[in-house]
Amino acid sequence: MKEQTHKSPFVILDMPPKQENLHVPGPYTRSPSLSPRANPAAEPVTLTINGKEVKVPPGTLVIEAAKQAGIEIPSYCYYPGLTLQGACRMCLVAIEKMPKLQTACTTVVASGMVVHTETEEVKNARKAMLEFLLTNHPLDCPVCDKGGECELQDAVFRYGAAETRFMESKLHHEEKQFSNLVYYDWPRCILCYRCVRVCDEGLDVNAYGIGFRGAHSEIIPNQGEKLECEECGMCIDICPVGALTSGTYRYKTRPWELTYTGTICNHCGDGCKTTLAIRNNVIIRANNRDHSGSNGEFLCVKGRFGWDFVNHDQRLTAPLIRKNGRQETSTWEEALPMVVERLTAVIKEHGPSSVAVIGSNRTTNEENYLLGRFARTVLGTNNLDHHRTADFSSLVGALTAADADGRYATIEDIAVASSILVVGNDPTHQHPFIAYQIRQAVRSHDAHLYLLNSQEIKLQRQAKQVVTVAAGGEAESIRALAGKSSTVSDDLGTLQENLRKESGTIIIFGDEIRGSDVTTLVQWGLTLPGQTRFVALGDYANSRGAADMGLLPDVLPGYGSLADSTACAQIESAWGAKIPAVSGRNIRSILQGVESGEIKALLVFGSNPVKTFSLPKEHLGKLAFLMVAELFPTETSEAADVVLPATSFAEKSGTVTNTCGQVQVLKKTMRKAGTRSDLEILLALARLMGHPWSYRTADDVLREIIAHVPGYAIALPNLLVGRAVQTQPAGTPPALASTDLVFSSKDSLFTSGTVSRYSWALNSVDEAKKPHGHIF
Amino acid sequence: MLSDSLLKKFDQLIARYPLKRSAMVPLLLYAQDEVGHVSEEVIAEVARRVEVRPIEVVEVIGYYSMLHRHPVGKYNVQVCTNISCMLRGADEVFEHCCKKLGIKNKQTTPDGLFSLEEVECLGACCGAPAMQINYDFYENLTPEKFDALIEELKKKEPRSKM
Numbered sequence: 020m021k022e023q024t025h026k027s028p029f030v031i032l033d034m035p036p037k038q039e040n041l042h043v044p045g046p047y048t049r050s051p052s053l054s055p056r057a058n059p060a061a062e063p064v065t066l067t068i069n070g071k072e073v074k075v076p077p078g079t080l081v082i083e084a085a086k087q088a089g090i091e092i093p094s095y096c097y098y099p100g101l102t103l104q105g106a107c108r109m110c111l112v113a114i115e116k117m118p119k120l121q122t123a124c125t126t127v128v129a130s131g132m133v134v135h136t137e138t139e140e141v142k143n144a145r146k147a148m149l150e151f152l153l154t155n156h157p158l159d160c161p162v163c164d165k166g167g168e169c170e171l172q173d174a175v176f177r178y179g180a181a182e183t184r185f186m187e188s189k190l191h192h193e194e195k196q197f198s199n200l201v202y203y204d205w206p207r208c209i210l211c212y213r214c215v216r217v218c219d220e221g222l223d224v225n226a227y228g229i230g231f232r233g234a235h236s237e238i239i240p241n242q243g244e245k246l247e248c249e250e251c252g253m254c255i256d257i258c259p260v261g262a263l264t265s266g267t268y269r270y271k272t273r274p275w276e277l278t279y280t281g282t283i284c285n286h287c288g289d290g291c292k293t294t295l296a297i298r299n300n301v302i303i304r305a306n307n308r309d310h311s312g313s314n315g316e317f318l319c320v321k322g323r324f325g326w327d328f329v330n331h332d333q334r335l336t337a338p339l340i341r342k343n344g345r346q347e348t349s350t351w352e353e354a355l356p357m358v359v360e361r362l363t364a365v366i367k368e369h370g371p372s373s374v375a376v377i378g379s380n381r382t383t384n385e386e387n388y389l390l391g392r393f394a395r396t397v398l399g400t401n402n403l404d405h406h407r408t409a410d411f412s413s414l415v416g417a418l419t420a421a422d423a424d425g426r427y428a429t430i431e432d433i434a435v436a437s438s439i440l441v442v443g444n445d446p447t448h449q450h451p452f453i454a455y456q457i458r459q460a461v462r463s464h465d466a467h468l469y470l471l472n473s474q475e476i477k478l479q480r481q482a483k484q485v486v487t488v489a490a491g492g493e494a495e496s497i498r499a500l501a502g503k504s505s506t507v508s509d510d511l512g513t514l515q516e517n518l519r520k521e522s523g524t525i526i527i528f529g530d531e532i533r534g535s536d537v538t539t540l541v542q543w544g545l546t547l548p549g550q551t552r553f554v555a556l557g558d559y560a561n562s563r564g565a566a567d568m569g570l571l572p573d574v575l576p577g578y579g580s581l582a583d584s585t586a587c588a589q590i591e592s593a594w595g596a597k598i599p600a601v602s603g604r605n606i607r608s609i610l611q612g613v614e615s616g617e618i619k620a621l622l623v624f625g626s627n628p629v630k631t632f633s634l635p636k637e638h639l640g641k642l643a644f645l646m647v648a649e650l651f652p653t654e655t656s657e658a659a660d661v662v663l664p665a666t667s668f669a670e671k672s673g674t675v676t677n678t679c680g681q682v683q684v685l686k687k688t689m690r691k692a693g694t695r696s697d698l699e700i701l702l703a704l705a706r707l708m709g710h711p712w713s714y715r716t717a718d719d720v721l722r723e724i725i726a727h728v729p730g731y732a733i734a735l736p737n738l739l740v741g742r743a744v745q746t747q748p749a750g751t752p753p754a755l756a757s758t759d760l761v762f763s764s765k766d767s768l769f770t771s772g773t774v775s776r777y778s779w780a781l782n783s784v785d786e787a788k789k790p791h792g793h794i795f
Numbered sequence: 796m797l798s799d800s801l802l803k804k805f806d807q808l809i810a811r812y813p814l815k816r817s818a819m820v821p822l823l824l825y826a827q828d829e830v831g832h833v834s835e836e837v838i839a840e841v842a843r844r845v846e847v848r849p850i851e852v853v854e855v856i857g858y859y860s861m862l863h864r865h866p867v868g869k870y871n872v873q874v875c876t877n878i879s880c881m882l883r884g885a886d887e888v889f890e891h892c893c894k895k896l897g898i899k900n901k902q903t904t905p906d907g908l909f910s911l912e913e914v915e916c917l918g919a920c921c922g923a924p925a926m927q928i929n930y931d932f933y934e935n936l937t938p939e940k941f942d943a944l945i946e947e948l949k950k951k952e953p954r955s956k957m
Contacts, residue, residue, distance in 0.1 A: 228850040230857035233915065239857070241850045 055080065055127050056463070066132040075128055082110055082123040085136060092136055093145060093174045095211040095259050097124035100315075100463070101220055104212050107152075109174065111144045112136045120144055146178045153183060155190045155234065156260075157206050165261030167274045171209060190234060197246040199783040200266040200324055201255060205237050208262035214238060214254035221317070223458055223480060224248045224795050238262070249768055249795050250784045251451070252323040256306050256316055267324055267780050268304040279308055280688035281741060283675050285381055285668035286321040286771040288408075288557045289314075289430060289452035290677025290743065293322050295669055295688045302326050302669060302689065311741055312683070313431045319451035321771055324780035326669065329691075331777040333651055335664035336693035346662065351695065351703075358661050359707040361644040365620040366398065372601060375402035375609040375618050378570035379625030379697070380559035380772075383673025383685055385720035386697040387561070387568035388576055388728070389712075390624060393701050396596035397710050401572050401581065401603025402618070406631050407761045408558035409530055409678070411566040412752045413537035415578045418553070419749045420538070421545055428525045428552035429745050430679045434459040438521035440469045442540070443493045444529025444556050445792055447477040448767045450678070453527065453556070454478060467521065469514055471496055473531075477794045484517055486510045493531035501543035523549030529556045530763040534755035557678045558764050559772065560668065564676035567731070567748060568724075572603030577729035578750025586729075586750070593727040605760055606632070613638050620644040624697050625665060627773055629654035631764070648700055653773055664694045667774075671696040673717040674738065681743035682733055767791055797840060801829050805844055815845040819855055823862055832863045860914040868903045868910035870948055872896070873927045874936075876913050879920035884937075888924050889913055891938040895945060908952060909945070 057078040064077050068085050075084045082092050083099070095107040103125050111120040115133040120141065123134075135141065152171060160166045192205035210229065215238070219225040226248035230239035240246040255263045264270075277296040284291045284305075292312025296304040305326050310316050328334075338354035339346040365373060376394040378387055394403040418426050433439065433456040446454035454477075460466035461481040468482045473490045487510075488496050498504040499511055507515075518524055526544050528537075537555075544551040557563050569576040575598075579586025587598050604612055610632055612618035621642055628634050630653070639645055639658035647656040648663040656662045672687045695703075698717055705712050714720050724731050730748035737744045755761065764772060769787035771778075781787060786795065804825055808818045819841060826837040833856050842849040856862040860873060874892055876885045893899055896909050903910040919925035922934025926941075933944060 225848045225850060228854040230854060232858045239850070239853060241848070 057083070064128050064130045066128050066130070066134065068134045069136055077128070079128050080124060081112065081114075081121075081126045081128055081132075081134055084128050085112075085123065085134070090136055092123045093170075093177070094124050095170060095209055096213065098213050098216070098257065100459075101213065101216045104216070107209065107211050108148050109145060111141060111148070113138050113141055142178060145174070149175055149178055150183055152209050154185055155206055156209065157189065157191075163207070163261040164264045164269050165207075165258075169261060170259035192237065195244060196266075197240045197244075198248075198250060198266070198785070200250050200252060200320075200780060201246055202264045202266060202269060203238055203240075204262050204264065207260050208238060209260055210236055210238075211259060213257045213259065214263060217253045217257050218248065220462060221253060221455060221458070222249060222251060223477070226795075227254065247786060247795065249447075249451075250320040250324070250786055251318065252306075252320065253317065256318070256323070265304070265324075266783075267327065272298050272303055277303060278688075280686050281307075281309065281311060282669070282686045282688060283560065283683050284318065284322040285560045285774075286325055287319075287450055287452075287766070288559055288562050288678035289450050290560065290675060290679075290681060290683055291318055291322050291452050292683070292741070293318060293326075295326065297689050300689050301330055313429070313681075313743055314452050314455075317452055317455050320768055320784070321451075321775070321781065325771060325775060325778045327780050328650070328774045328777040329667045329669050329689075331651070333777060334667075334691065334694075335649060335651060335656075335662060336691065337664060339656075339659070339662040341660045346657075346659070354661050354663060355700075355703050355707060358646050358663075359704060361660065362398070362620055362622075362646075363708070365643050369619045371399035371599065372402065373617065373619040374398050374400050375604060375612065375621050376400070376404075377606060377609065377621070377623045377626045377628060378403070378405040378565055380406060380408065380557070380562045380565055381668065382561060382565075382625050382697050383671065383675055383717065384561065384564040384568050384682070384724060385673045385717040386624075386701065387565050387570050388720060388724055389698060389701045389705075389714075391569045391576060392594055392712075393705055394622075395598045396594055397705050397708050399599050401599055401601060402609055402612075403570060403603055404572055404606035404609060404760075405565045405570045406606065406626060406628070406764075407566065407571075408562045408763045409555040410533035410537050410755060410761045411555050411557065411563055412571065412574055412578060413534055413755055414541065414553060414555045415748045415750055416752045416754070417538040417541035419578075419751060421541060423541075423545055425550065426545075426552050427680050427745060427747070428527075428554050429681055429743070430456060430677060431743075432552065433457060433525055433527075433554070435464055436460050436466050436523075436525045437464065438467045438469070438518070438524040440471065440518065440524055440526045441478065442471045442497065442526065442528040443473070443531030444527070444763070445472075445474065445476045445765075446527070446556070447794075448792060449529070449558065449763065449765065450556055451768060453554075453678075457481065467517070469517065471514070474792060475794070476792070484510075484514055486514050491531070493529075494533075494536040497532060497536055497540045497543065501539045503539060518547055521548060523551065525552045525554065527554045527556060530761055533761040534758050554679050556763075558766060560677075561675040563678050563680060564674075564682075567676055567680075567746065568728070571752075572605050573756075574750075574752045576724070576727075577731065578748050578752045579729065580751055580753050582753065583751065589727065589729075593723060605756055607757065607760060610634050610638070613642060616641050618642065621646070623647045623649075623655055623659075625649060627653040627655045629658070630773075648697055649773075651773055651777055663700055665700070666691060666694045666696040670694065671698070671717070673698070674721060676746065677743065679745070680748065681745045682731075682738060683743045684738055684741065765791070767793075797826065797837070798829060801825060805841075809844060816847050816851075817845075819845050819847070819852065820859070823852070823856065827862060832866045834864075860912065866903075869908050869952075870928050871910045871912065873912045873914040873917070875915070875917045875919065875923070875925050875927075877916040879916075880924040883923040885924035888926075888936050888938060888941065892926075892941060895938075895942060908949070 055078045057076045059076045061077050063074040071088050073088045092110045094110040096104040105125045110123040112123045113135040114121050194204045215227045218227050226241045228239050255265045279294050281294050284293045291314040293305045294308035338349045340349040470482045470485045473488050479485050499507045573581045575590050645659045646661045647659040648665045649656045669688045670691050673685045674682050676682050730746045733744040769781045775781050822841045838852045842852045874889045900913050924936045925934045
């Protein structure tokens with residue numbers, strides 16, 4: 020017997036070192052994109068599918084060409100937008116002059132190609148593939164979470180592979196919990212790699228892999244038995260079968276028992292469309308079920324799981340009134356007249372300038388519009404502001420001043436841009452969908468991404484050039500680029516050079532750029548070649564709408580200046596009332612007024628200034644009257660004389676405007692007993708104060724906005740069919756009074772102001788405990 | 796920590812391929828020879844050097860039966876039960892191996908001497924049924940042949956407890 024060896028018999032041969040000029044894929048992905056791309060600009064190719072003549076651009080896949088002709092070819096591993104896999108073999112079709120059946124998902128069309136998708140041979144092949152897929156797949160459809168919306172179930176129903184020729188018993192592995200939100204059931208998995216690819220290519224997290232081989236292959240998470248990722252749940256949504264299931268939805272209901280309503284997510288400012296699924300007046304699930312809207316199937320962890328605050332048992336459901344120093348549960352019938360009585364008394368004694376109003380980043384355009392009208396015409400004060408998370412006003416002012424048309428980029432534009440410059444912000448955390456769009460642009464359209472940031476952010480992986488600046492140095496760098504500063508670093512010089520070679524850049528900027536720096540950025544940006552477009556990044560669902568609707572002391576709805584008598588006259592004619600001439604206080608000045616005692620009464624709608632502005636709570640004690648309309652008890656509401664329980668985004672109708680200025684419809688999906696929307700509250704207060712406005716619904720207000728707010732003359736039908744309709748604001752708002760008025764909350768992927776504190780899902784994942792800005 | 800000579804070998808190997816990730820399998824094999832199995836440390840180091848995410852290294856390890864993420868016995872017995880071997884009685888041989896060693900598939904004897912594993916095709920169909928102990932092949936197996944081999948290996952161990 021020969022000696023046992025314990026060393027590998029492989030030897031290193033003397034080979035030449037690798038050549039440096041070989042192609043290495045650019046931005047890292049597991050599978051460098053080899054997918055063919057259709058070229059819509061080229062002469063179309065004509066082919067025949069099932070006897071139908073189809074004209075498509077060259078580079079189109081047969082499966083997509085068939086879709087255009089209205090012919091469905093079943094597929095699992097193929098997913099539009101992801102790299103090609105060719106793993107499931109479900110899309111086999113017969114192509115004349117090709118010897119064997121071909122996969123429609125990897126075959127590119129050719130002129131004169133003749134394709135048959137429904138021959139006996141093809142049908143038999145599909146049936147056989149299904150038989151293979153069902154080898155170990157349990158036939159537990161009646162109790163499976165995916166039953167009723169399962170792509171495998173649908174295909175078996177169509178092709179009838181109910182019988183199996185395998186005699187062996189099925190392999191089984193126990194179900195695994197990858198995280199509180201993601202579960203994996205091995206036997207149901209058909210190894211289509213969709214989850215692996217979407218996590219890698221779409222989210223750039225790469226949390227999944229395929230472990231082991233053959234019949235024992237399984238999806239494995241990145242941390243042994245657990246996932247560490249952005250917890251977006253895209254893998255669950257994209258899974259064609261019931262292998263990956265959602266921790267918040269699984270085994271609660273059947274999909275056909277739910278009522279579905281398409282609405283807009285209420286967290287960040289990207290305005291993703293989401294479908295809320297309701298049963299018995301409770302939200303059970305959110306996903307963008309029909310893939311409508313600009314986000315398609317995309318939702319981040321907040322959009323997919325962060326709605327559960329709506330059902331939280333600490334929601335305020337009855338007005339609270341302070342009696343003998345304690346807030347006691349009351350009724351609307353008692354609370355509203357009390358608000359009116361106290362307000363009227365303060366105005367009578369100290370004048371309207373002693374009253375101030377703070378608005379919200381999440382309420383609808385209609386509510387914001389009415390809040391402005393309420394403050395200016397019913398209360399008679401311009402002391403009106405909100406927590407500004409981006410300087411939209413300066414952007415509008417700068418673009419109007421430069422007389423530049425078509426300079427607002429839509430969120431769809433970002434995905435097909437050829438060049439993108441991101442200044443400040445961390446879109447991965449603060450604007451997950453915009454980050455997704457940026458990655459799409461780089462991956463699918465070879466866009467060049469440039470970053471100018473003081474911190475390390477995840478998008479660096481996609482960037483062509485990263486310019487890292489000192490903390491708070493973004494604005495200074497912009498001034499340098501614009502030639503307003505003598506200190507231009509080499510990096511900035513290169514950035515300038517690179518951008519001058521581009522043919523149209525989208526400039527996306529965060530709260531780091533505000534006031535006159537926005538003007539500088541815009542003026543410099545407009546000197547770049549091609550059509551430069553701009554996006555300002557505001558934090559929340561309707562941060563943009565709050566600015567557009569004039570929740571600002573010196574700016575009217577539509578960015579007219581309060582000092583501009585023509586702009587004033589236009590709004591006054593709509594309101595049938597005078598806007599007070601006395602200039603108003605901004606939010607910092609309002610809070611100082613509270614401290615100094617000059618502000619006697621404060622109305623707060625959906626905002627928490629105690630936390631946001633680090634306002635000492637005892638200052639609120641100096642107020643003669645404080646009213647707060649909120650979903651939950653907050654640090655501010657605890658000091659209030661009256662707390663009104665407001666409705667959440669799921670319980671009201673209206674419109675919201677995303678950070679790119681696109682208006683979308685918010686639909687009422689459920690009711691919450693005891694609550695009232697801000698719109699209803701404002702209508703009631705105005706009526707009680709002697710202003711019986713004629714609006715009956717949010718639609719009435721929207722019509723007035725469309726008719727009277729500059730830039731909002733949008734086509735109502737487009738809005739009603741669910742499109743994101745871009746506004747074209749133009750106006751000459753006054754310059755930003757002070758830069759400390761604009762600052763972002765810097766939410767992470769797992770936080771969203773007050774409401775995220777009441778979300779079980781967002782707080783249940785371990786990733787939420789990671790330090791701020793953690794890169795997954 | 797991995798030895799300097801191993802890290803030097805890593806550098807040499809990576810330099811041979813146009814894409815760094817192509818060097819992954821040889822890197823893992825050499826590292827396993829030194830460490831005894833592919834440890835978490837090895838995974839992290841290899842991933843870093845060939846510029847992939849650790850999970851992709853884990854995928855590769857799972858695919859190949861020669862790579863182990865956990866320590867195995869001194870003699871790693873891998874019995875092929877694929878089609879050619881199966882037709883020539885591999886199932887009986889494997890069953891016998893279990894009995895002889897007193898362990899089941901993917902287990903190690905308490906003295907740490909033997910590990911047993913049922914593997915896919917070893918590429919030794921001409922000598923089916925076949926098995927591999929560490930890097931050596933044994934062909935045309937029978938239960939008797941297996942017993943003799945095991946006894947011989949045990950004898951070579953100075954302080955065998957079996």
